[in-house]
Amino acid sequence: MEMSITVMQYVTFQGDVDIRSIKNIPSSAILLDTKTVMHGEATGHHHTFSDGQVLVYEPHENDTVSVRGEDVKVQKYILVLSDATLTHQEHASQVIPKGNYAILQEREWDVLENQIRRVID
Amino acid sequence: MKLSKKNTELINKIRDEWLEIAQSGKDITIKDVEQGVTDLYALDNRKKPAIFILNDPFESQYLANLLSKHSSVNYPEFDSQFDDQIDSQIETHILSQIESHTNSQIHSQIHSQIYSQIYSQIHSQIHVYIDSRLGPCSIQVCNFHPFTGGRGQRTTSGIPSRISSLIYLQAQEQYNYGTYPFGGLLLRAGFLAEYEYYIKSGIINLTYKQKQLFIQHINLFKSGVWDMFVFENDCIITKTPKIKRDHKTRLHSLTSKAVEFRSGFGFYAIHGVVFNEELWYNVKDRKLTPEQLLSMKNTDQRFVAMNHYGFENIIDGLDKKLIDKSKYGNELYSVQFDKVELKFLSYPDIDNPAKKRISFVDPILESASDAMAWKHNCTEEEYHKMEILKIWK
Numbered sequence: 001m002e003m004s005i006t007v008m009q010y011v012t013f014q015g016d017v018d019i020r021s022i023k024n025i026p027s028s029a030i031l032l033d034t035k036t037v038m039h040g041e042a043t044g045h046h047h048t049f050s051d052g053q054v055l056v057y058e059p060h061e062n063d064t065v066s067v068r069g070e071d072v073k074v075q076k077y078i079l080v081l082s083d084a085t086l087t088h089q090e091h092a093s094q095v096i097p098k099g100n101y102a103i104l105q106e107r108e109w110d111v112l113e114n115q116i117r118r119v120i121d
Numbered sequence: 122m123k124l125s126k127k128n129t130e131l132i133n134k135i136r137d138e139w140l141e142i143a144q145s146g147k148d149i150t151i152k153d154v155e156q157g158v159t160d161l162y163a164l165d166n167r168k169k170p171a172i173f174i175l176n177d178p179f180e181s182q183y184l185a186n187l188l189s190k191h192s193s194v195n196y197p198e199f200d201s202q203f204d205d206q207i208d209s210q211i212e213t214h215i216l217s218q219i220e221s222h223t224n225s226q227i228h229s230q231i232h233s234q235i236y237s238q239i240y241s242q243i244h245s246q247i248h249v250y251i252d253s254r255l256g257p258c259s260i261q262v263c264n265f266h267p268f269t270g271g272r273g274q275r276t277t278s279g280i281p282s283r284i285s286s287l288i289y290l291q292a293q294e295q296y297n298y299g300t301y302p303f304g305g306l307l308l309r310a311g312f313l314a315e316y317e318y319y320i321k322s323g324i325i326n327l328t329y330k331q332k333q334l335f336i337q338h339i340n341l342f343k344s345g346v347w348d349m350f351v352f353e354n355d356c357i358i359t360k361t362p363k364i365k366r367d368h369k370t371r372l373h374s375l376t377s378k379a380v381e382f383r384s385g386f387g388f389y390a391i392h393g394v395v396f397n398e399e400l401w402y403n404v405k406d407r408k409l410t411p412e413q414l415l416s417m418k419n420t421d422q423r424f425v426a427m428n429h430y431g432f433e434n435i436i437d438g439l440d441k442k443l444i445d446k447s448k449y450g451n452e453l454y455s456v457q458f459d460k461v462e463l464k465f466l467s468y469p470d471i472d473n474p475a476k477k478r479i480s481f482v483d484p485i486l487e488s489a490s491d492a493m494a495w496k497h498n499c500t501e502e503e504y505h506k507m508e509i510l511k512i513w514k
Binding site for chain 1: 424428432463464471472480481482483484494495496497498499500503504506507508509
């Protein structure tokens with residue numbers, strides 16, 4: 001089931017992880033047994049809540065949030081029940097206030113993908 | 122009919138199995154090939170041919186040209202046999218039992234993905250190489266193509282007399298590119314996988330005889346047949362290559378050829394762009410200077426090479442223009458690259474402001490703050506309200 005979620009106000013980021021408040025976490029999301037919201041592919045570093053009450057959810061593979069008129073894929077959902085600290089080995093810790101959030105991946109313009117003549121027909 | 126989770130899993134399983142067969146470089150199973158070829162010829166009431174199993178498409182094409190020169194042009198009619206006995210049956214079932222949008226969905230999830238990964242990316246590379254080495258030929262080489270709606274017959278114009286062992290050896294020495302006129306698994310895997318799904322899922326039902334025929338046929342190709350030329354008394358089989366890709370399934374390897382047959386025949390590629398051996402080594406080992414990189418004539422190769430080097434490492438060599446600078450020290454630049462405008466942000470690392478970072482952004486963006494907002498999936502207004510940015514004030 002594809003979800004399109006109305007975006008609310010609170011936004012922040014930690015490294016390449018973007019955090020946006022949302023109204024509700026869809027019922028199709030699956031609760032995970034972890035406090036980690038993202039792992040670094042190359043470094044092994046991770047964005048993890050060290051305190052507070054936080055539930056981390058896996059979204060349906062087609063879940064998106066609408067930002068700037070574009071649908072952006074949701075990486076995780078988090079439900080922060082009480083203010084919680086998000087930590088990372090290389091980035092400053094941040095306190096995330098109580099609320100529902102979508103975790104998004106920081107964007108970068110893919111020069112290869114967008115500029116190169118496509119080799120595949 | 123909507124595809125269930127179970128159906129989708131079966132589609133993925135069959136698709137991945139065929140991709141693995143076509144790309145793994147696994148050695149051929151001779152017993153299965155012999156049985157499969159014997160069954161194939163029996164289908165057209167022919168006796169078992171002499172079977173030649175070769176390591177790469179160049180060898181196969183060369184032998185095919187020689188055999189064609191000395192062999193009668195009485196090619197087996199496998200394609201029409203299959204068309205009569207299986208292909209038309211399957212197509213009729215599909216048309217009558219499956220809604221067109223579901224059919225399209227299945228087609229795109231199996232056939233199209235395999236076709237784009239195997240045929241589209243590899244065929245032309247091999248084709249160019251062999252044609253450049255063997256030249257146009259006056260023979261008709263029948264290349265067996267079940268389920269493709271046409272007999273894979275190649276009509277070219279003349280085996281040149283200049284084909285000699287000397288040319289062959291010279292061509293072998295230049296093994297950087299490979300080619301082949303028609304694909305085996307290269308071309309068939311998509312169709313066979315799609316039909317295998319229809320049969321295994323029970324969406325269409327064949328008679329016992331049809332099913333046996335189909336199983337015999339897919340077993341032949343699952344035994345590692347990359348391609349085959351069929352003649353009246355001879356059959357040439359080419360073994361599968363080993364194929365390497367990046368995470369977007371583009372041909373790619375920084376350690377060896379991206380496509381490599383068992384003889385060593387193959388070619389190098391980085392993110393889908395083919396390089397000759399010398400240039401591939403120079404790029405992957407970063408031996409070129411930024412000036413040499415920027416002067417590369419082939420645009421695709423230059424883009425890929427620059428990406429491999431890291432655009433941030435060669436950005437000073439580009440003719441960049443500052444468009445906007447924000448109060449946080451973020452700078453938006455524009456750079457012309459082969460008549461294409463690229464834009465990038467140069468910005469201090471928020472956790473280590475002494476360190477500058479470079480990031481390409483959507484070229485439609487006009488201000489540094491809006492570009493940073495785009496990077497972080499928010500509007501410019503939201504960006505300016507971020508708590509985290511207060512450390513800059």
